[in-house]
């Protein structure tokens with residue numbers, strides 16, 4: 001592991017601020033919330049990584065589980081008391097995972113994810129030709145110089161919920177007259193979660209593939225469906241030589257509000273769940289809220305943990321695919337649904353296909369289908385704007 | 390899987406028992422300088438019934454049990470000296486009742502300070518409990534089990550253990566008992582007028598049983614809050630200055646501090662006075678009265694109120710104070726430990742000098758200071774020593790300084806608080822033999838197999 005990191009490990013006081021949000025309301029570290037052993041909190045991880053590097057413990061199965069149960073949500077980064085280490089916490093966990101990858105000590109689920117990504121270019125092991133299937137019937141053209149490339153990513157391309165979301169966003173942007181095209185079968189995984197799982201080589205390779213395709217096609221501006229792709233393209237691709245103007249789709253909708261997008265009425269009580277890779281990773285809290293706030297009749301209610309204090313859905317850092325948090329009432333997705341229910345909201349608005357799926361499943365696990373529904377921001381806008389579509 | 394592990398799994402569920410190397414490592418040590426000792430099992434109970442079953446099993450099998458809350462005591466009191474079971478109580482964190490009229494809350498033992506505060510802010514915003522400056526994951530039970538103190542200790546009830554209105558406890562033999570008014574009537578409003586058995590579990594470091602529920606007093610949460618900072622160079626003036634402030638009856642929390650950094654303030658002592666009020670006028674009036682009480686000092690130009698820049702003010706107003714956790718990074722090494730000696734106010738100057746002498750001689754850095762407890766009935770004087778945990782020699786020096794400081798505190802007429810096992814031994818040696826014997830008898834009755842947190846309060 002990088003010396004920059006190893007020299008920070010012993011500076012963690014393991015004081016536990018990292019377990020809570022800054023308003024202390026409840027445990028806000030998904031791995032700790034689920035497992036409850038000190039070892040599964042960020043402080044525990046810091047001390048265990050140090051113990052491993054000092055030869056005090058062996059990196060066995062449980063050690064790997066502890067490292068890989070981190071969903072890279074950055075709650076610890078927000079809450080840590082020590083300014084000189086806080087920003088590096090998640091980087092350190094990812095670096096430690098990278099060492100595990102190199103030593104071949106990763107959990108089977110992580111291995112399977114990375115293998116599928118390497119072999120099939122997507123974690124679903126689906127044919128590359130099916131990447132564009134989500135867009136069937138929408139009349140969206142392949143990218144050929146339009147203003148924006150609409151990049152949907154793995155979940156938007158292959159997952160049922162993700163595909164629904166991709167269609168909704170694309171349809172809304174199209175109807176607003178946004179000039180966009182897609183890559184379809186030429187799209188490759190964004191690599192964000194591979195990087196978070198410690199497979200930098202694969203992430204760089206995937207980034208390189210995408211950057212090459214974008215360049216060949218003359219792409220300058222990108223709209224991403226997923227905050228994960230947004231994060232990779234905004235923060236990692238420039239390091240790999242790919243500099244583009246990158247937007248999350250909520251930012252584009254927000255720009256068009258009052259102009260080409262004029263939401264109508266939506267008579268529901270709605271709360272919004274901040275995706276970590278949009279919020280804590282990229283500091284975008286305003287755009288989705290402005291969109292929801294512009295809808296007539298929509299009663300917007302915040303959950304107590306919002307913005308930089310939001311509780312992650314548990315799907316970050318590759319966990320959407322590797323499922324290192326398993327099942328049970330202490331899953332952060334389920335805790336999040338209970339928190340949303342407590343606001344009296346009828347709708348949990350989401351802006352990430354992974355959050356969408358995680359929370360949708362959690363609503364079912366909580367048996368709350370009659371009380372609350374998960375909807376994605378563009379679906380709400382479109383529902384309010386029905387007459388325009 | 391061994392039989393004990395199997396039984397523990399039956400009681401709390403497989404997900405909440407571990408004998409893995411990772412948990413053994415983490416639960417074998419804390420943030421201070423005490424030697425690690427690994428547990429055999431870490432168990433996370435979810436209810437008082439589960440605690441009772443685990444402790445009952447441990448008693449039958451004569452396995453040590455160490456209750457743990459936030460594990461933030463720093464002085465090694467949750468390190469399982471003789472192995473056995475560490476009972477991490479933080480899954481038990483339900484807030485059971487808040488009685489606004491009778492001003493108390495009933496919480497499960499593992500409820501964190503931060504969570505109770507957040508809950509009260511949201512649901513009972515006119516009320517608060519006394520928060521320690523420990524990180525907010527510290528638990529209510531862990532704090533009262535060691536006679537903690539906090540933001541309302543000066544103005545309201547003294548030590549947090551004095552704010553306890555009732556307890557539910559699992560005895561070392563596994564029985565579940567209730568103490569205080571809740572033992573007799575439904576409410577958890579008071580320990581009086583019954584014979585006070587609550588004290589059998591306060592200050593005992595978990596050696597007499599496992600607290601599973603706590604009734605804790607609540608106090609008004611006035612909306613206005615400000616801070617005054619009084620600076621002086623004269624160490625000997627500290628008791629008088631503190632007394633004058635206390636006697637105004639206007640301050641909520643009073644903290645006194647002395648540190649070698651920043652350089653330009655070296656030698657200065659800072660008295661931080663927190664004030665709360667229900668209106669601007671009340672706040673202004675309280676500040677005026679406090680200023681007035683110290684007129685003698687600033688007229689003679691010996692001392693004065695410091696203009697507090699906004700960022701510093703925000704730090705002082707924060708509860709709990711994150712700045713205290715940052716102290717762990719002073720030596721860029723993630724550690725500090727402190728002797729907190731409970732002592733009479735008039736000993737503060739001697740304590741300051743002793744702290745500077747010890748640290749100067751041993752060659753370590755320090756922060757010294759005191760929180761006033763009660764209306765000056767005592768002070769919790771802290772001798773805090775940061776260290777770099779990657780530097781064994783520095784860790785050794787701090788361990789030596791702590792031992793010497795414990796001895797010095799006792800010589801000064803103070804008593805080390807939540808002290809390491811070696812500090813407990815110093816106290817026991819100096820204690821009236823009859824008192825010591827009484828403690829032994831009580832433990833013998835409650836814990837015949839001596840399973841609870843062995844090593845602590847143990848007469849050698």
Ligand SMILES: Cc1cc2nc3c(=O)[nH]c(=O)nc-3n(C[C@H](O)[C@H](O)[C@H](O)COP(=O)(O)OP(=O)(O)OC[C@H]3O[C@@H](n4cnc5c(N)ncnc54)[C@H](O)[C@@H]3O)c2cc1C
Nearest residue numbers: 458459460461462521522523527528531532537538595600
């Ligand atoms: C930065 C910093 C600032 C601090 N400031 C303060 C302060 O202002 N005031 C203050 O009082 N303390 C302070 N502390 C010390 C300490 O962190 C607190 O007292 C804290 O509240 C201890 O609670 P805990 O839950 O961490 O207890 P633990 O460390 O888990 O346990 C403390 C003791 O209580 C026992 N115990 C724990 N739970 C139970 C239970 N359920 N039943 C029976 N016994 C139990 C344990 O066996 C142990 O002996 C500070 C510490 C730090 C690191």
